[in-house]
Amino acid sequence: MYSIRIKVNYLLLLMGSTTFMVTLRSWYMVYQTFMLNNGNVIDTSTFIQSLSSALFSHLPFVNTVPGGSFFSVHGSPILFLLLPFYAVLPSFVSLYIILNIVNYFPSIPLFLMAKKSLRSEKLAFLYGFSYLFYPFIYTYPFEVLTLFSGLFIFAFYFYTERKWVQFFILFALSLSTIEFSPIVGAFFTFYLIAERISKKELVLKRSLALMLKSYWLEISVFLVSVIFFLIEKDMISYFSLSSHSVFSNIYGTDPFSLKSIINGITDDPQGKLNYLVLLNMPFLFLSFLDPILILELPWLLVTFISVFGPYWDPYVYYASYVTPFVVLGFLKGVDRIKNMMNSKAIKKIFQLSLAINVLVWVAVDGLTMFYSSPVYPVSPQNQAYSS
Secondary structure, eight states: OOOOOOOOOHHHHHHHHHHHHHHHHHHHHHHHHHTTOOTTHHHHHHHHHHHHHHHHSOOSSEETTTTEEGGGTOOOTHHHHHHHHHHHSTTHHHHHHHHHHHHHTTHHHHHHHHHHHHSOHHHHHHHHHHHHTOTTOOOSSOOGGGHHHHHHHHHHHHHHTTOHHHHHHHHHHHHTSOTTHHHHHHHHHHHHHHHHHHTTOOOOOSSHHHHHHHTHHHHHHHHHHHHHHHHHHHHHHHHTTTOSOGGGGSTTOOTTOHHHHHHHHTSOHHHHHHHHHHHHGGGTTGGGGSGGGGGGHHHHHHHHHOOOGGGGOTTSGGGGGTHHHHHHHHHHHHHHHGGGSOHHHHHHHHHHHHHHHHHHHIIIIITHHHHTOTTSOOOHHHHHHHO
C-alpha cells in the first residue's frame, strides 16, 4: 500500500478562505439592504450621499444626515481616495465590497508575521483563519472609521518588515480615516518606546543629532500623527465655519470638564469592563502580555469617561480602535511565552483561539445570517413600504 501525501499550500488556502468570507459578507449585506432589513442604512447612506454629491454635483461631500458637508462634522481625508473606487460602481454595493476587502484581507499579513515568528505555516494558517472568524470584524454599516483596523494591521506588518515607505503609506491611510485615528497613531510612538525599554534598547545619546538619528522612527510617527490631527481638525473648523469643535465628537462627555469625566467613570463601569473582556477573550487576552496593550488604551479611556452607551457596545463599529491590537497582541503575546512552552502547548493555544472565535462568531454572527436570511421573502408590510 502506498500512502498519498498532499502538500497543502497554507497561504493559498488562507487567501481562498479570505476571498470566500469577503464574498459572503458582501453578498449578505447587499441582499439585506435590498430586502429592507438593514438597520444601519442611515450610516451607510451618509457616505453614499457624500460621495455621490462630490462625484456628480462637485459638492464638498454633502449629505442630509447630519446635514451639509461631511467634513463639517468629521475630518476624513480618506474620502478623496475612496472617490475613484466609488466612481466605478456608485452604489452601496461598492462601499460594502471595499469595507470587507480592507477588513478581511489583513489575514494575509497576519499569516506572514506568524510564519516568520513561529516558523510554522500550520500555526500561521490557524492564526489567519482565526482572524476571519473574529466576531468583531465590522462589516456593516459602512463607516470610514472601520477602515482603520485593517489599514493599521497592514501598516504594522510593514513595520515588522522594516519596509518604511510602505509602512508610512499605510500608516498615513489609517490616520486619514477620521479625526480620532491620529490620537491612536500618536500612542504608537509610546508603543515603540515601550518596545525599546522591554528590549533594553532605550539609550540616551550625547548629542541631539545622534538622538534624532537613533529615534527617527518614533519622532516621525509622532509628527505624522500630529500633522494628520491638525489637518482633520482644521477641515472640521473650515467646513463648519468654526461652529463645530473636534473635541465635541467625543459624545457623552466633555474632556475638559472634571465633573463630566467623573460622571462618565461612574456610568456603567461593569459594562465597560465587560467590553474590554469580550473584545480580548477570543484571542485569550495575550495582548496583555505585550506593550501593544498601550494601543488599546486611547479608545478604552474614551469609553470610561463617556456616558454614550454605543461606545462600549462590542457589536458597534467603534471597537475598530481596539480590535487590531487585540489580534496583533495575540501573536506578540505568544512570542513572549513561546520559550516557556513546548510546541504542543503552543499549538493548543492557537487551536483554542480558533475554536473560541468560531463559536462566538456562530453564536453572534453566523446564526444571524440564517434566522434573518435575505433569502426569506419580503413581508407584505415591507412590500408596501417599497412600493
